Amino acid sequence: AACGKSEDKKTSGSTSDISLGFAQVGAESGWRTANTNSIKDSASEAGFDLKFSDAQQKQENQIKAIRTFIQQKVDVIAFSPVVESGWDTVLKEAKDAGIPVILTDRAVDSKDESLYVTFIGSDFVEEGKKAGQWLSDQYKDASADVNIVELQGTTGSAPAIDRKAGFEEAIKGNSHLKIIASQTGDFTRAKGKEVMQAFLKANPKIDVLYAHNDDMALGAIQAIEAAGLKPGVDIKIISVDAVHDGMQAASEGKINYIVECNPLLGPQLMDAVRDVLAGKTIEKRIVTKEGTFTSEEAKAALPDRKY
Numbered sequence: 668a669a670c671g672k673s674e675d676k677k678t679s680g681s682t683s684d685i686s687l688g689f690a691q692v693g694a695e696s697g698w699r700t701a702n703t704n705s706i707k708d709s710a711s712e713a714g715f716d717l718k719f720s721d722a723q724q725k726q727e728n729q730i731k732a733i734r735t736f737i738q739q740k741v742d743v744i745a746f747s748p749v750v751e752s753g754w755d756t757v758l759k760e761a762k763d764a765g766i767p768v769i770l771t772d773r774a775v776d777s778k779d780e781s782l783y784v785t786f787i788g789s790d791f792v793e794e795g796k797k798a799g800q801w802l803s804d805q806y807k808d809a810s811a812d813v814n815i816v817e818l819q820g821t822t823g824s825a826p827a828i829d830r831k832a833g834f835e836e837a838i839k840g841n842s843h844l845k846i847i848a849s850q851t852g853d854f855t856r857a858k859g860k861e862v863m864q865a866f867l868k869a870n871p872k873i874d875v876l877y878a879h880n881d882d883m884a885l886g887a888i889q890a891i892e893a894a895g896l897k898p899g900v901d902i903k904i905i906s907v908d909a910v911h912d913g914m915q916a917a918s919e920g921k922i923n924y925i926v927e928c929n930p931l932l933g934p935q936l937m938d939a940v941r942d943v944l945a946g947k948t949i950e951k952r953i954v955t956k957e958g959t960f961t962s963e964e965a966k967a968a969l970p971d972r973k974y
């Protein structure tokens with residue numbers, strides 16, 4: 668029936684009765700809020716009937732939401748998978764129901780690429796490499812060990828896995844750069860603060876913090892200040908995202924370098940929905956374009972930042 672419905676839309680060209688089910692990860696970070704707003708705004712501009720579900724960072728909730736979308740016979744399902752593994756069964760159910768699936772933001776590790784139409788989002792390995800490259804450049808003349816602590820994103824998520832791998836790859840040429848502690852902060856401010864407190868207690872000399880997102884860096888900054896240290900000076904900080912609060916902290920010199928991860932995926936997603944329903948061929952991988960910001964660059968960019 669879902670296929671039949673899509674057929675009608677292909678021929679009638681109408682968008683007003685297109686339904687899109689979107690299963691979001693949660694509301695764990697400033698990035699996620701900006702991403703949700705982008706999807707809701709773009710769906711409403713496109714005139715699509717958006718069915719939005721918030722999984723509160725739990726895979727089981729996302730799977731439930733996808734199954735509900737299948738029952739509701741939506742035209743297209745899109746989602747940002749909280750973790751990489753464990754999607755094959757539910758994706759197969761969507762495929763059997765004839766409902767195309769679009770991945771946004773995060774990838775799945777399914778071997779069968781026919782289970783989804785396309786994956787729109789950042790190259791997280793590249794983001795990690797940019798972070799590591801900047802650090803390597805900063806410490807290229809180091810003659811003593813540089814102690815790095817790492818706040819990882821949600822365990823098992825594509826950005827946590829890839830940002831770690833990319834960073835390690837980029838710093839491996841400089842033997843003075845040492846990751847002395849690495850733990851998940853679940854992409855949240857509260858957890859970032861809590862884990863940083865523990866890092867500070869256990870490690871007398873921390874030179875650098877690499878946080879997989881701005882929110883964890885912002886939480887860690889609170890812990891660093893509470894310990895009587897100056898973020899950005901006593902401990903250099905690198906993070907990923909470039910959301911407003913992160914850019915604000917960077918412009919104040921508390922974060923030294925931010926690698927951008929663009930959350931404004933809504934317009935590209937709506938284009939993909941239109942294209943898939945029109946029977947057009949879509950690229951299997953659509954990579955988002957992103958930059959980087961030093962403190963100075965963050966200060967200059969902040970007034971025009973949209974999120």
Ligand code: AHR
Nearest residue numbers: 696698772826854880928
């Ligand atoms: O998947 C993108 C990541 O998820 C963002 O970097 C992080 O802030 C968010 O929670």
